[in-house]
Amino acid sequence: MQDNLRKIIADGILAPSGENCQPWKFVIDKNTVKIFNVPTADQSLYNFKQRGSYVAEGALIENMVLSAEERGYKAEVSIFPAAGTLDLVATITFAPSVSQKNPLYESIPKRCTNRKTYTGQKLSHEQKQKLGEAARSAGGEFRLVDDEASLKTLGRAMAVNEKVLFENKKLHDFFYTHILWKEAEQRRSGGFYIKTLEFLPHQLKGVKLFKNWFILNLLNKLVKVSDKIVAENAEKYAGSGSIGIIVANGNTDTDFV
Ligand SMILES: Cc1cc2nc3c(=O)[nH]c(=O)nc-3n(C[C@H](O)[C@H](O)[C@H](O)COP(=O)(O)O)c2cc1C
Structure with missing residues (x-):
């Protein structure tokens, strides 16, 4: 059992x-695994009220349940089981059961965040329906836009993130402390290996140059370089076939897990 729990x-x-x-x-x-959130692990502004971390822990729990079922265990999940503390996110109790095959289990090691340039391919009607069903079955909602006008508007809205990032020293410094320049550094948690950010050659030169806040700040004042980054990224985002989000219908910590 202990060996299986580790797997x-x-x-x-x-x-x-x-x-x-x-x-x-x-x-x-x-036969119980307690999952604790480490509040200091994600210091990003995006981790508002730890909710980015709770989303990650929701995905962790989902993987663990799929893995348990594959290995012949039933997993009983209890979210925020101890009243008054938000550090203990969940307990999962495992009991022997019949092994259940789920095609999602095989996807666990294949999944990765893909930041490559979009092909612009649209999702099929069936794919959209399946995503909608998956979100609804977990109590959420899936919303998607794929018409050109909405993609353009959303692309521009999303790229405002980069404007803030390249004009605010605190956010700029935070971003650069999370770039891993060497492949070997990937073994430590906390950061993006530069190659996984999929910059085009001219963008990579910019990313290296703009590490220096003095230079970036000067270029922002002289030639509004942040606006150029925004325009390029807005076009990149709008070039995706579809943009979708999963909406949690509640606003409690549990909804985010
Ligand atoms: C709550 C949350 C927020 C994330 N925000 C971003 C983001 O803003 N930009 C991005 O490129 N990736 C984002 N990611 C993806 C992570 O960077 C990625 O999961 C992590 O680097 C591990 O890589 P992997 O998904 O390929 O395993 C986010 C993931 C989570 C769970």
Whole structure:
């Protein structure tokens, strides 16, 4: 059992997390795994009220349940089981059961965040329906736009993020402390290996140059370089076939897990 619990956790931690910070900690107690959130792991502004971390922990739990079912265990999940503390995100209790095959299990090691240039291909009607069903079955909602005018508007709105990032020293410094320049550094959690950010050659030169806040600030004043970055990114985002979001219909911590 202990050996299987370790394998289940190993499948779990392949889940995505903001800046790959992996904000979780585990305590194994017989057939129960306690999952703790580490509030200091994700210091990003995007992690408002720890909710980015809770989303990551939701994905972790999903992976662990799929892994348990594959290995012949039933997983009983309890979210925020201890009243008054938000550090203990969940307990999962495992009991022997019949092994259940789920095609999603095989996708766990194949999943990754893909930042490559979009092909512009649209999702089929069936794919959209399946995504909608998956979101609804978990109590959420899936919203998608794929018409050119909405993609253009959304692309521009999303790229405002980069304007803020390249005009605010605090956010700029935070971003650069989370870039991993060497492949070997990927083994430590917390950061993006530069190659996975998929910059085009001219963008990569810019990213290296703009690490220096003095130069970036000067170029912003002289030639509004941040606006150029925004225009290029807005076009990139609008070039995707579809943009979708999953909406949690509630606003509690549990809804984000
Ligand atoms: C809550 C959350 C927020 C994220 N925000 C971003 C983001 O703003 N930009 C981005 O490129 N990736 C984002 N990611 C993806 C992570 O960077 C990615 O999961 C992590 O680096 C691990 O890589 P992997 O997904 O390929 O395993 C986010 C993931 C989560 C769970």
